[in-house]
Amino acid sequence: MKKFILKRLLISVVLLFFVSLIIYTIMRCMPTSYVENQARALATRPGAKSYQEWVAQLNAQYGMDVGVLRGYFRWLSRAVRLDFGDSWFWNQPILDKFRDVIWYSFFLGLASFILEMVIAIPLGIAAARKQYSMTDYTVTVIALIGISLPSFFFATILKYVFSIKLGWFDLSGTVSRMHQSMTEFQQLMDIAKHMILPVITITVVSIGGMMRYVRTNMLEVLNSDYIRTARAKGLPESRVINHHAFRNTLIPIVTLLGGSLPALFSGAMITEQLFQIPGIGYTSYVSIMQGDIPFVMFYMVFLAVLTLLGNLIADILYAAVDPRVRVS
Amino acid sequence: MGAEKEELNREEMHLDDAARVKVLSPGMMVAKRFFRNRLAIVGMVIIICMFLFSFLGGALNPYSQSQVFYTTEVMLKDYAGAAEIDQYNFVTAEGESLPKDIYSKTMIAASTGKYDFTSRDGADYRLEPLGEETYLIYILEKTGPKPKDIAEREIAVASLKSITADAAGETLSYEFCKAALTAVAEEAESFSCDGVEYTSEFAGHGAMIKKDASSYAFVSDMNFNAVNSGTKLSTAYKLAALEAFDAGAESFTYPDADGSEVTYIIQNKNGQYLIRKNQETKVIDDYAFPSKEHVFGTDGNGMDLLARLMYGGRISLLIGFVVIAIEVVIGTIVGGIAGFFGGATDNLLMRLVDVIYCIPSLPLFLILGSIMDYYQAPPTARIYLLCVVMAVIGWVGIARIVRGQILSLREQEFMIATEATGISVRRRIFKHLVPNVIPQLIVFASMGLGDVILTEATLSFLGLGIKYPAASWGSIINAVNDVNVMTNYVFVWLPAGMFILLTVLAFNFIGDGLRDAFDPKMKR
Numbered sequence: 001m002k003k004f005i006l007k008r009l010l011i012s013v014v015l016l017f018f019v020s021l022i023i024y025t026i027m028r029c030m031p032t033s034y035v036e037n038q039a040r041a042l043a044t045r046p047g048a049k050s051y052q053e054w055v056a057q058l059n060a061q062y063g064m065d066v067g068v069l070r071g072y073f074r075w076l077s078r079a080v081r082l083d084f085g086d087s088w089f090w091n092q093p094i095l096d097k098f099r100d101v102i103w104y105s106f107f108l109g110l111a112s113f114i115l116e117m118v119i120a121i122p123l124g125i126a127a128a129r130k131q132y133s134m135t136d137y138t139v140t141v142i143a144l145i146g147i148s149l150p151s152f153f154f155a156t157i158l159k160y161v162f163s164i165k166l167g168w169f170d171l172s173g174t175v176s177r178m179h180q181s182m183t184e185f186q187q188l189m190d191i192a193k194h195m196i197l198p199v200i201t202i203t204v205v206s207i208g209g210m211m212r213y214v215r216t217n218m219l220e221v222l223n224s225d226y227i228r229t230a231r232a233k234g235l236p237e238s239r240v241i242n243h244h245a246f247r248n249t250l251i252p253i254v255t256l257l258g259g260s261l262p263a264l265f266s267g268a269m270i271t272e273q274l275f276q277i278p279g280i281g282y283t284s285y286v287s288i289m290q291g292d293i294p295f296v297m298f299y300m301v302f303l304a305v306l307t308l309l310g311n312l313i314a315d316i317l318y319a320a321v322d323p324r325v326r327v328s
Numbered sequence: 329m330g331a332e333k334e335e336l337n338r339e340e341m342h343l344d345d346a347a348r349v350k351v352l353s354p355g356m357m358v359a360k361r362f363f364r365n366r367l368a369i370v371g372m373v374i375i376i377c378m379f380l381f382s383f384l385g386g387a388l389n390p391y392s393q394s395q396v397f398y399t400t401e402v403m404l405k406d407y408a409g410a411a412e413i414d415q416y417n418f419v420t421a422e423g424e425s426l427p428k429d430i431y432s433k434t435m436i437a438a439s440t441g442k443y444d445f446t447s448r449d450g451a452d453y454r455l456e457p458l459g460e461e462t463y464l465i466y467i468l469e470k471t472g473p474k475p476k477d478i479a480e481r482e483i484a485v486a487s488l489k490s491i492t493a494d495a496a497g498e499t500l501s502y503e504f505c506k507a508a509l510t511a512v513a514e515e516a517e518s519f520s521c522d523g524v525e526y527t528s529e530f531a532g533h534g535a536m537i538k539k540d541a542s543s544y545a546f547v548s549d550m551n552f553n554a555v556n557s558g559t560k561l562s563t564a565y566k567l568a569a570l571e572a573f574d575a576g577a578e579s580f581t582y583p584d585a586d587g588s589e590v591t592y593i594i595q596n597k598n599g600q601y602l603i604r605k606n607q608e609t610k611v612i613d614d615y616a617f618p619s620k621e622h623v624f625g626t627d628g629n630g631m632d633l634l635a636r637l638m639y640g641g642r643i644s645l646l647i648g649f650v651v652i653a654i655e656v657v658i659g660t661i662v663g664g665i666a667g668f669f670g671g672a673t674d675n676l677l678m679r680l681v682d683v684i685y686c687i688p689s690l691p692l693f694l695i696l697g698s699i700m701d702y703y704q705a706p707p708t709a710r711i712y713l714l715c716v717v718m719a720v721i722g723w724v725g726i727a728r729i730v731r732g733q734i735l736s737l738r739e740q741e742f743m744i745a746t747e748a749t750g751i752s753v754r755r756r757i758f759k760h761l762v763p764n765v766i767p768q769l770i771v772f773a774s775m776g777l778g779d780v781i782l783t784e785a786t787l788s789f790l791g792l793g794i795k796y797p798a799a800s801w802g803s804i805i806n807a808v809n810d811v812n813v814m815t816n817y818v819f820v821w822l823p824a825g826m827f828i829l830l831t832v833l834a835f836n837f838i839g840d841g842l843r844d845a846f847d848p849k850m851k852r
Binding site: 023029137150151153164171291307308 | 682699836
C-alpha cells in the first residue's frame with residue numbers, strides 16, 4: 001500500500017511539472033497590458049524615465065524578459081518554496097489574497113456538497129430500487145435537467161424570481177447594507193442568507209452527476225448474486241436494501257466523495273462571478289480579465305494540484321475501502 | 329383458389345426459413361430498444377426541431393441576424409425659439425451711414441429722454457419719437473456760424489422692433505420701413521407708401537403687413553429662429569405665436585403644410601420663448617416587446633431575437649458537432665494506439681492524457697478568449713479557434729474510453745484470429761478493434777455534445793466566445809448583466825436559456841437512451 005501511494009505521488013509530481021510548464025507557456029501568451037499600463041503611468045510622472053525603460057524594468061522585475069523555459073524554472077524554483085510572488089491587480093502577495101478569499105469558496109462548496117449528498121444519495125437509491133418506475137423516470141429526468149442546466153441561466157432565473165419578483169434576497173454580494181450595525185450573530189446570518197442562492201445554484205447544477213452515479217452503482221449491486229441470496233433467505237426487503245445493498249453501494253460513493261473533496265477549494269467561477277461573492281473563483285475571474293498573470297498562474301496550478309489530489313484520494317480510497325481491489 | 333395457394337405456401341415453408349423466424353441484426357435490436365425509450369424519442373424530436381428551427385428557419389426567416397430595426401417614436405422636440413429684441417434695429421436711408429456707437433447712444437438717449445446726443449466722432453444727432461420705442465434719427469449739420477444755423481437731415485429709423493420681408497431676398501425700401509414702423513408704433517390699421525396701400529394685422533407687439541391682402545412684411549418685437557436651419561417660419565405662424573405669447577398661453581395650434589392642426593408647446597424663460605412640438609423621430613427599436621413583426625421581440629441593438637436565436641442555434645449546433653468530431657478522431661487514434669500496443673507507448677500516451685486532463689479548462693478558455701480580444705480576432709476566426717481549442721482539451725475522455733475498451737477486446741479470440749491471418753496492425757486496430765468501441769463512442773459523443781454546447785454558451789455569456797454581430801445563445805443571455813434588462817425584458821433572455829437547456833437535455837436523453845440500447849445487461 002505504501003509503495004502504491006508513493007508511486008502515485010511520484011507520478012503526480014511529474015505530471016504537475018508538465019502541467020505547470022504548459023500553463024506557464026500559455027500564460028506567457030497573455031496580453032501584458034498590465035505591464036504596459038503601469039509603465040505608461042510611471043512614465044508620465046515628473047522626471048521619470050521613458051516608457052521603454054519602464055517597460056524593460058517592469059518586465060525584468062516580473063521575470064518576463066527571459067525565455068519561456070528559463071522563466072518557467074525561475075517561477076518553479078520560487079513556487080516549490082511556496083513563493084508565488086505578488087499579484088499585480090490586487091497589490092498584495094498572492095498567498096495573502098488567497099487566504100482572504102478561499103474560505104468563501106470553501107464554505108460555498110461545502111454547503112452545496114452536503115446538500116448534494118443529502119439529496120442525491122436517497123433519490124439515486126430510490127430510483128434504482130424501482131427501475132423503470134415513475135420514481136426512476138422522475139429522478140432520471142431531474143438529474144439530466146441538472147446536468148443540462150447552464151449555471152448562468154439557472155442563477156439568472158433564481159435572481160429574477162427570488163430577488164427581483166419576491167424580494168427575498170439581495171441580487172448579489174455577501175453582506176447587506178446594514179451589515180455594520182448588526183450583532184455578530186446577525187452578521188453571520190446575513191452572510192448565510194446571501195449564500196442561499198449561490199448554494200442552490202451550485203447544488204442543482206452538479207447534483208445530476210451524483211444522482212446518476214448512485215443509481216447506476218445501486219443497480220449494479222442489486223443485480224448481484226449476494227442480493228439474490230439475501231432475498232432467497234427470506235430477508236425483509238428493507239433489510240436487503242439498507243443492510244446488504246446500501247453498504248456495498250457505499251464503496252463507489254465513498255470513492256467519489258473522497259475524490260471530490262479537494263474540489264471544494266476550487267471555487268465556482270461562474271456562480272461566484274454572477275453573485276459577486278469574493279471567493280477564489282471570482283477573484284481569479286477578475287484576475288484573468290485584468291491580465292494579472294502571477295495570480296492566474298497560481299490559480300491554474302492550484303486547480304491542477306486539486307485535480308491530481310482528487311484522483312489520488314479516489315484511488316487510495318478505492319484500494320482501502322474495497323478489499324477486492326488489488327494494489328497493482 | 330385462395331385456400332389452395334395458402335396450402336401451397338405452408339408446404340413450402342421450412343423450419344429454418346428466414347421468413348418464418350424474424351431475425352433482427354444487432355443494429356436493428358439496438359434501434360428497436362432505442363425507439364422503445366420514451367425519453368430518447370423526446371430527445372430526438374427536440375434535436376430535429378432544433379435543427380429545423382436553426383437551419384431551415386434561419387433560411388426562411390426574412391430577417392438576418394445582424395439587421396437593425398428602427399421604429400418611429402413621438403418625441404417632444406425643440407421646434408423654434410423666440411427672444412424679445414432688446415437692442416435697437418436701424419434701417420438707414422439710402423446713401424447714409426451711421427456712426428459705430430449709435431447703438432449705445434440711441435439706447436441712452438431713448439431711455440433718458442435726452443434726444444440730442446453727440447457721437448464719438450463728433451457729429452451731433454437728434455432722435456424724434458415716432459411712436460413707442462420707434463425713433464427717427466436726424467444728423468445735425470451746421471450751416472452757419474450761429475448755433476441756430478442747424479440743418480436736420482433724416483438718416484435712419486431706430487426701433488426695438490424688427491422688420492423683415494416675407495419674400496426671401498427682397499430688400500425693403502427705407503421709405504416703406506419707416507412708414508411701416510410708424511404705422512405699427514401708432515397701431516394704425518392701414519398706411520400708404522409710394523402710392524401703395526398697405527394694411528396691418530396686429531398680434532401682441534407685432535404686426536403682419538399686407539399688400540393687396542397678401543402678407544408682405546412682418547414687424548415684431550421678437551426674433552424668431554427655427555431650430556432646424558431648413559425650416560422657414562412663415563409670417564402667419566409667427567403672428568400666431570406672438571398672439572399666444574401675448575395671451576400667456578402655454579400652447580397654440582397652427583396648421584402644417586397639409587392643413588392639419590399641430591399643437592406647439594410654449595416654454596417661457598425670462599422673455600426667451602421656446603416653442604416645442606411633438607415630432608416623429610426614427611430611433612433604434614431596442615427591447616421591443618414580442619409582436620407580429622418580431623415574434624420574440626428585439627434585443628438591445630434593435631435586432632430581431634427570433635433571427636438571432638436561429639443563427640445562434642446554428643453556431644451552437646455547429647460548434648458542438650465540429651468539436652465532437654475532432655475529439656472523436658484524436659481520441660480514437662490516441663486511445664487505439666495506446667490500448668493496442670500497451671507497455672511503454674500506452675504509459676507515455678496515457679501520461680499525456682493525464683497532463684491534459686489536469687489543465688483547468690474553463691480558466692484556460694477565458695485566458696484564450698482574452699488573448700483573442702487583445703489581438704482583435706475577427707468573429708469567424710474566433711469560432712474556428714474556439715472549436716479547435718475545445719477539441720484539443722476535450723479529447724482525453726474519449727481516449728480513455730477507447731483505450732479501456734481496446735485493452736479488454738485485445739485479449740479476445742477474434743483478435744488472435746486476425747493476428748493469425750496476418751492482417752496488418754493498422755487494419756487490426758481500425759477495422760477490427762475500433763468498430764467494437766463505436767457503441768461507447770456514440771454514447772459518449774451524444775452526451776459530450778451537450779457539454780460542448782454548454783461550455784460554448786458559458787463562454788459566450790461571459791463575452792469571450794462568439795462575439796457581436798455573430799449571434800449565439802449564450803451571448804443573447806449576456807444581456808442580463810444589465811439588471812434593467814433582467815427585470816423588465818424577460819423575453820430577451822428566457823427563450824435563449826430555454827433553448828440551451830432543451831438542446832443539451834435532448835442530447836443527454838439521446839445519450840442515455842443509446843446507452844441503455846447498447847448495453848442490455850443493465851436492462852434486467
